[in-house]
Amino acid sequence: MNHDVITEQIKQWLMRPVPSGGYNNVAEFDCSLASDLGLKRSENQDRVALLKAKVSASKYFVVGVLCDGMGGMTNGADCASTAMSVFLSSCIKHRGQHAKERLLISAESANKEVHKLYGGNGGCTLSAFVIDSELNFFAVNVGDSRIYVERSGALNQITTDDTIAGQLNRDDNELGGKLLQYVGMGEDMEPHVFETESFLGANKLLISSDGAHYIHQETLEQIIVHKADSDTLARRLISLSKWCGGHDNTSVMVISDLSKIAGASVNLPSGAIEVSDHISDMRVLGIPMVKHNVFNKNDNANKDLDKLGDSADENDEVADEKTEITEEECKSEKSAKGRTSSRKNKKEKPAEKPQLRMDSGREHTLITIHPKNTFAL
Known part of the structure; x- marks a missing residue:
């Protein structure tokens, strides 16, 4: 992305x-x-x-x-x-x-x-x-x-x-x-x-x-x-x-x-x-990498910039995983007859995959974005 x-x-x-x-x-x-x-x-x-x-x-x-x-x-x-x-x-x-x-x-x-x-x-x-x-x-x-x-x-x-x-x-x-x-x-x-x-x-x-x-x-x-x-x-x-x-x-x-x-x-x-x-x-839960520090070059917090989502709020990720599915999962479920939902164990979902979530009233639509070259801000 x-x-x-x-x-x-x-x-x-x-x-x-x-x-x-x-x-x-x-x-x-x-x-x-x-x-x-x-x-x-x-x-x-x-x-x-x-x-x-x-x-x-x-x-x-x-x-x-x-x-x-x-x-x-x-x-x-x-x-x-x-x-x-x-x-x-x-x-x-x-x-x-x-x-x-x-x-x-x-x-x-x-x-x-x-x-x-x-x-x-x-x-x-x-x-x-x-x-x-x-x-x-x-x-x-x-x-x-x-x-x-x-x-x-x-x-x-x-x-x-x-x-x-x-x-x-x-x-x-x-x-x-x-x-x-x-x-x-x-x-x-x-x-x-x-x-x-x-x-x-x-x-x-x-x-x-x-x-x-x-x-x-x-x-x-x-x-x-x-x-x-x-x-x-x-x-x-x-x-x-x-x-x-x-x-x-x-x-x-x-x-x-x-x-x-x-x-x-x-x-x-x-x-x-x-x-x-x-x-x-x-x-948006993931954005492209920028190869420079933010705000203050001496700020130790900038060391977190090279991590791929490790500093994200785990509670938010767990909550999102309970309600959101990717388009790929939808397609695989339709093609696999009689198979039980692959979402029962959400640990299989790649945690680092960035997502674009659009919240509009009662509607809740998930659009996945290609994860290449993305990281936590």
Whole structure:
């Protein structure tokens, strides 16, 4: 398995048929993802996702990203899904880089791929952050989706829209909302990066697509500063955007307590990643090898990187083995008449075989991925 496979699997998952709107809560971070078609669009071209990656027993990183496909151009939904899948896969691939460099590399990788597919005739916005167990916190923004932080009862927009009005710091519809830059435009894209200092003292974080920007700033602030959990806040934002006319797709990511991420212990086996969007979660239990250390070259925890899943949570593996079967097992069972189930003794299942699990409501589908050159993160 290589990173192209991860990219493609994430993209297929992001492009799956889903309801016109939905909500998903990542309880361990009090983070909620929500997206809605709105009242005047025929397709939801927004994508919003949260990636959790467990590097070792003590190392992790979290990436939040929102992409808004440009409706006036070619295949906005595909552009947003492509950009997001490439961006997330690149964040995994370049996990040995400093968090800031990782964001820049990943944003540029997304830009190159979308431009290669659409030649500048299709694109999307990209707003994202990364935080890791070393408490590095950086964000990147391209386009007119926004990142806000709530600090001491005030809501502050830390990003600046890549529009004429945004660059002039004017709320003027006559200036138009045409983007000055976007993911997919090609070589001239220059992502805006925001340092850790932008988040110091912040309590809540909000990432939003422009469907939410029809809500007046004062009203938006009143909602976010209210003492409520992330799920409640996300639902209120979606509902209010409809009350304001539902002119566009609306997607939000709300984190009610940033300290929960900064002090979190990501609930995953070592070497696993999990991606959540506004509908469901997807877990990958094995990823390609990267021949460099992560975070700190002197960190003894990096010695675990050469082990093939030995540091994974054995309890999680046992629980998964009780409910999951591989496609190969299914085929062998159908061809062997009268044979009792080969799953009665799950010790026969190769423990190191990486798997992609897609959890979607009551459905539970297992897709196996070729295990070549994979290891625990």
